Amino acid sequence: MKNILIIYTGGTIGMVRTPNGYAPQSGYFLSELEAIPALRSPEMPRWELHEMSPLLDSSNMTVKEWNEVAQLIYDNYGAYDGFVVLHGTDTMAYTASALSFMLENLAKPVVLTGSQIPLCEVRSDGADNLITSLLIAADDRVHEVCLYFGGNLMRGNRTTKYSADGLAAFHSPNFPPLAEAGITIRYNPTALRPEPEGDLRLQLMENVPIGVIKVFPGIQFSLFEQIMTEKLRGIVIETFGAGNIPGDGSALLPIIRRAFENGTVLTVCSQCPQGAVSLGAYEASSSLKGAGAVSGLDMTTEAAVAKLYYLFSCGYDKDTVKQMMGCDLRGEMTV
Numbered sequence: 001m002k003n004i005l006i007i008y009t010g011g012t013i014g015m016v017r018t019p020n021g022y023a024p025q026s027g028y029f030l031s032e033l034e035a036i037p038a039l040r041s042p043e044m045p046r047w048e049l050h051e052m053s054p055l056l057d058s059s060n061m062t063v064k065e066w067n068e069v070a071q072l073i074y075d076n077y078g079a080y081d082g083f084v085v086l087h088g089t090d091t092m093a094y095t096a097s098a099l100s101f102m103l104e105n106l107a108k109p110v111v112l113t114g115s116q117i118p119l120c121e122v123r124s125d126g127a128d129n130l131i132t133s134l135l136i137a138a139d140d141r142v143h144e145v146c147l148y149f150g151g152n153l154m155r156g157n158r159t160t161k162y163s164a165d166g167l168a169a170f171h172s173p174n175f176p177p178l179a180e181a182g183i184t185i186r187y188n189p190t191a192l193r194p195e196p197e198g199d200l201r202l203q204l205m206e207n208v209p210i211g212v213i214k215v216f217p218g219i220q221f222s223l224f225e226q227i228m229t230e231k232l233r234g235i236v237i238e239t240f241g242a243g244n245i246p247g248d249g250s251a252l253l254p255i256i257r258r259a260f261e262n263g264t265v266l267t268v269c270s271q272c273p274q275g276a277v278s279l280g281a282y283e284a285s286s287s288l289k290g291a292g293a294v295s296g297l298d299m300t301t302e303a304a305v306a307k308l309y310y311l312f313s314c315g316y317d318k319d320t321v322k323q324m325m326g327c328d329l330r331g332e333m334t335v
């Protein structure tokens with residue numbers, strides 16, 4: 001029988017109502033799970049719960065918690081067949097992306113899930129999400145960090161939170177689902193990552209100063225100059241469409257050049273969830289290319305942020321980080 005470790009980090013799934021709104025409560029979740037008979041049915045894998053401390057609303061997740069979860073998976077890798085990470089939905093796509101980079105040569109399933117309605121409430125989506133995630137975590141076909149939510153299994157570093165109140169809260173706009181859970185769980189073998197060859201390697205993250213800048217009509221780039229050139233090591237710029245920025249580039253390009261000289265790597269992503277950045281397709285983007293920015297192609301902002309943290313944490317210099325931002329490392333981009 002397969003053995004799965006459930007790592008409970010917090011999130012709505014285990015929250016209770018408080019006078020200040022929903023909040024996680026420590027030491028109560030195991031009894032909630034034990035009250036769901038299906039979780040101990042003979043068709044289910046065996047599971048154990050590890051509760052993190054403190055439990056968090058995922059809007060409070062930081063690099064420190066990413067490291068704790070990744071280390072826990074690494075330390076328990078031999079003892080379990082798969083891992084389910086229960087997590088708040090707000091930053092689940094960031095954590096899934098981060099774990100995908102931190103755990104190189106992952107050969108076992110790591111499935112992130114959670115819910116939009118707490119388990120203790122009648123219409124909760126938590127039990128379904130958890131039950132299906134446990135079955136996926138026990139499946140030998142999965143060798144990657146993925147996110148299961150509302151009937152879809154997606155590659156973790158391809159996901160983005162799409163809905164603040166829908167039960168199918170996540171999209172994978174540029175990569176097909178890894179599986180769809182209807183009456184049966186139908187896997188998509190052409191989308192799943194192949195089993196890796198080397199041993200699992202863990203890279204912990206450092207709290208590198210990273211920034212995300214979203215362009216908008218009328219943006220005054222000069223206001224961002226100091227932070228871009230002196231404070232940040234990695235920047236994700238969310239441009240219009242296929243990589244376009246307002247103006248003729250004369251305001252932004254010297255800033256990018258100076259930032260790159262100072263060691264900052266600027267990655268171009270799109271405000272459009274679907275499709276890819278194509279630098280040079282329009283005049284409005286061609287100058288970005290010449291100034292030292294790297295195209296994030298069809299990467300999500302979440303994946304680009306996690307990848308910048310990861311590459312700088314590996315200790316690479318700016319040229320290597322820039323070069324690797326444009327390479328597919330864990331199936332996060334279509335090259």
Ligand SMILES: NC(=O)C[C@H](N)C(=O)O
Nearest residue numbers: 011012057058088089090
């Ligand atoms: N549905 C959720 O889990 C939202 C919650 N605020 C969280 O991200 O922790």
